[in-house]
Amino acid sequence: MNIQKLDKKYILPTYARADVEFVRGENATLFDVNEKKYIDFTSGIGVVSVGHANERVSKALCEQVTKLTHTSNLYYIAPQALAAQKVVEASGYDMQCFFANSGAEANEGAIKIVRKHGERDGKIKRYKIITLNHSFHGRTITTVKATGQEAMHNYFGPFPDGFVYAEGLDEIESLLDNHTAAVMIELIQGEGGVEPQNREKVQKLAELLKKREIPLIVDEVQTGAYRVGEFTASQAYGIEPEIITLAKGVGGGVPVGIVMTTLKNVLQAGDHGSTFGGNFLSSRAVCEVVDILNEKKTSGDLEITSLLFNKALQNFYNKYKDIFTQKVGIGMMCGLRVKDADTLSQIINVARDNGVMVLKAGRNTLRFLPPLTITKEEIDEGFKALNTTMSQL
Numbered sequence: 001m002n003i004q005k006l007d008k009k010y011i012l013p014t015y016a017r018a019d020v021e022f023v024r025g026e027n028a029t030l031f032d033v034n035e036k037k038y039i040d041f042t043s044g045i046g047v048v049s050v051g052h053a054n055e056r057v058s059k060a061l062c063e064q065v066t067k068l069t070h071t072s073n074l075y076y077i078a079p080q081a082l083a084a085q086k087v088v089e090a091s092g093y094d095m096q097c098f099f100a101n102s103g104a105e106a107n108e109g110a111i112k113i114v115r116k117h118g119e120r121d122g123k124i125k126r127y128k129i130i131t132l133n134h135s136f137h138g139r140t141i142t143t144v145k146a147t148g149q150e151a152m153h154n155y156f157g158p159f160p161d162g163f164v165y166a167e168g169l170d171e172i173e174s175l176l177d178n179h180t181a182a183v184m185i186e187l188i189q190g191e192g193g194v195e196p197q198n199r200e201k202v203q204k205l206a207e208l209l210k211k212r213e214i215p216l217i218v219d220e221v222q223t224g225a226y227r228v229g230e231f232t233a234s235q236a237y238g239i240e241p242e243i244i245t246l247a248k249g250v251g252g253g254v255p256v257g258i259v260m261t262t263l264k265n266v267l268q269a270g271d272h273g274s275t276f277g278g279n280f281l282s283s284r285a286v287c288e289v290v291d292i293l294n295e296k297k298t299s300g301d302l303e304i305t306s307l308l309f310n311k312a313l314q315n316f317y318n319k320y321k322d323i324f325t326q327k328v329g330i331g332m333m334c335g336l337r338v339k340d341a342d343t344l345s346q347i348i349n350v351a352r353d354n355g356v357m358v359l360k361a362g363r364n365t366l367r368f369l370p371p372l373t374i375t376k377e378e379i380d381e382g383f384k385a386l387n388t389t390m391s392q393l
């Protein structure tokens with residue numbers, strides 16, 4: 001069966017797929033239909049946080065499917081409550097969770113919470129949500145509009161009202177008014193180009209918003225689940241947001257989105273919901289992934305892996321300073337700025353041919369989001385293939 005032909009015939013052409021078809025994986029290693037091996041420095045865009053085919057996650061999921069996968073949110077779901085306990089405890093915040101199925105959907109939930117919270121006194125309608133230019137918050141109509149990239153607003157309007165874009169953290173204060181429902185930011189812009197925000201500025205903004213009683217939403221769809229060393233980047237930045245959204249890495253490959261919030265009494269029964277959100281299957285995955293990553297954090301393995309990866313990346317960067325202009329990122333969300341966009345595309349394509357998968361972010365950033373369980377051998381093999389790549393450009 002020719003999958004490429006089938007894909008072209010039956011799948012809408014919304015993705016520019018690379019010419020490769022993976023069939024199995026082991027930790028940070030992927031194998032294609034011809035058994036060719038690739039080192040995965042992408043983890044499926046920050047999703048497979050505990051590696052491909054993780055034994056513990058696979059076992060938990062297999063066990064769960066033979067018992068129960070779905071009953072709906074009309075009834076209690078033990079793995080959902082346990083998963084919520086695990087993510088809240090890992091975060092250290094006094095929050096409650098709502099379970100959805102993706103990052104965009106988690107952000108939609110967050111937006112609903114702050115819009116309802118914005119009507120709390122019945123007099124002023126606080127509906128505006130300030131986001132940042134170059135942000136990325138998802139692909140639904142509302143989250144596309146929340147995304148501060150004008151090119152993404154082509155074609156799909158009219159959009160929900162009330163999204164206001166700030167050029168950077170410094171501009172936010174001047175945009176706050178009586179109608180501001182919330183500020184929503186990524187602490188490290190991912191799709192926008194691996195752009196970490198300044199810690200002091202973030203802390204100042206969080207303090208200002210607390211004073212003005214305006215909730216802060218931190219979109220941690222990409223930064224959450226220990227990607228930057230702590231369970232959330234918010235902890236790493238030393239702030240206490242009212243809402244954190246998670247997805248990607250917290251499910252380890254099973255679709256899940258989570259809204260965590262201190263605003264526990266805003267949404268009431270009937271205000272929000274999801275058929276699939278937090279079902280037995282995805283919640284079991286979250287429980288297992290969080291357990292595994294908690295253990296890696298406590299044992300010090302997570303930090304060792306991050307140090308090893310960053311050391312290898314630094315060496316690689318030092319060797320090719322004629323091509324890369326800066327090493328950026330925090331923990332295992334890192335990137336190298338490339339001198340021009342053509343060279344960036346070339347590196348990604350040649351690297352794939354050489355058996356290592358890397359990503360693009362923004363216009364000029366080579367992005368690395370390896371599984372948090374990547375081994376030293378896999379790191380070494382991946383950078384060996386990247387060195388070969390550079391010699392072929």
Ligand SMILES: Cc1ncc(COP(=O)(O)O)c(C=O)c1O
Pocket residue numbers: 102103104105107136137138139186190191219220221222247248
């Ligand atoms: C910061 C951020 N928010 C939201 C999303 C959207 O997540 P999803 O594709 O799961 O809807 C992404 C995806 O890349 C993201 O990086």
